[in-house]
Amino acid sequence: METTAPRASKSSFNAIFRISDLCKVISVGAPPVSLKPKPNNPKDPAFSEEEAILLKLLDSISSLKLAYVQLQQAHIPYDPKKIKNSDKLITSQLESLSKLENLYNEKLTDKPKSETSVSLKIKEHEKLLVVLQSIVHDKESENERLRLEIHKLERENSELNENIEKNPSCKRRLNLVNRELTPNLFAEAVSFASRSLHDFTKPLISLMRVSGWDLDSAVRCMYTETVFHERSHKKFAFDSYLSRVMLSGAHEKFISMDHFDRVMGILDPFEVLITDPNSEFSMFCREKYLDAIPKEMEDSFFGNLDHRAFLMSGGHPRTPFYEVFVKMARWVWALKVMSLTFIPKAEIFYVREMDQFNNDFMESVVDELTPKRGQTSKVGFTVMPGFKIGENVIRCRVYLSKS
Structure with missing residues (x-):
């Protein structure tokens, strides 16, 4: 029998793919090197504040992507505790990204935003944030609806049990x-x-x-x-x-x-x-x-x-x-x-x-x-x-x- 994915899945996966696009670091004037990571020296003139912020930005986006995947997984099977923890993690990552944006604005006010690659990434990210926040809001609304329905069913079960206790014939x-x-x-x-x-x-x-x-x-x-x-x-x-x-x-x-x-x-x-x-x-x-x-x-x-x-x-x-x-x-x-x-x-x-x-x-x-x-x-x-x-x-x- 044919099955379909959850309603929010299509926009959710699109959002994840867009995050992945942001995580593709483009080389800026450097020849190909070994894949072995080489630590950057902040005192090196080639290592600018702009690049430092960009690296933090990409790291935060990766963490946000992971947190969102965890939120999706917490729905199958439905686990309210995991959903709550994932939601907190997403909120924390969004706050970190907001702080990075503020830091960039404070540290690099002397540079026109149009001249830097970070400014373009931030603009892309701001659009992505709107999509993610909308998805999270929809999930929270759905979770609240399910919680209310579960509470209603539990109340009805409780009333049914009370009726059974009051009616001796039902105890058979x-x-x-x-x-x-x-x-x-x-x-x-x-x-x-x-x-x-x-x-x-x-x-x-x-x-x-x-x-x-x-x-x-x-x-x-x-x-x-x-x-x-x-x-x-x-x-x-x-x-x-x-x-x-x-x-x-x-x-x-x-x-x-x-x-x-x-x-x-x-x-x-x-x-x-x-x-x-x-x-x-x-x-x-x-x-x-x-x-x-x-x-x-x-x-x-x-x-x-x-x-x-x-x-x-x-x-x-x-x-x-x-x-x-x-x-x-x-x-x-x-x-x-x-x-x-x-x-x-x-x-x-x-x-x-x-x-x-x-x-x-x-x-x-x-x-x-x-x-x-x-x-x-x-x-x-x-x-x-x-x-x-x-x-x-x-x-x-x-x-x-x-x-």
Whole structure:
């Protein structure tokens, strides 16, 4: 899959190349000599103050270039501490360059600037400073936006944890390790997977909103005939999108019961990705992230495609967003493993938009919308698919359209 560099990269590399041009020292009337450095004697008449300042200027520009490269590297992976240190180093180098310019103006005021090569270099450098300062400002703005978004996600997670603590029923944990696979256990796993998909949809919608996405238009594109009872119910459309993407396709290549106990028995599933980045579960996470988060969406979220690039290179980015995705993906992967283990295999089914509601195979995601006996209702869309294991049916979860 095609990847692109971060938005600021093109202007950033242009700036670096322009710095490199300044660092190419042109010989002034001297014959070629050995490449071995020869110390200059400041008392030598040939060694003027102008040349001394020029050497310091070139040295400072080289240091500035190195500091900027370090700033770029600190973004992949994203490291706030390294970014802060690199930013300080760049500021320090810019201050040094400003002092050199002032020194030049003080020491060489008796010479017309147009007569010296240093004056021309300084003019070029002043233009370059404007470019670099603009790039640094853009990076700082992007970092601030990401910090605010991370704080928002952390606050939402904190609120979610508080709600879990207040609700005893949410404290229940499902242990799938060394358990006999029965339709009842599978039904519980479906419930946990549905909840995890919904939990991931929350930060996904938040990122779409702050990134300027038109959520109403996105919902209309997915479901053209559904009429929502309340505006807040449109969140179920994104649950539906996510469940379809995550559960679609044949993933036998990602299935291993031996690997199952290890993935489901560990507290943090990301540890599996670190210790075995090419395991069945790792490959599932990698492929499904690329399917669920299109590159246009990722670019609008983070201003770059670093997540995709890292995944496609064989790694797993340890970012808050991807960690939440992996926690959700674990339950979907567990469903895929369990569904292929039954004999006969568990069959997945969906309900089409505007089909008639049937209580034997469906349940409403909004209890208040469940039709009474004798009433009829149309299905807007399937939020979470259902499964059939032999004669056992695990009902799908649907959103019912307003008449």
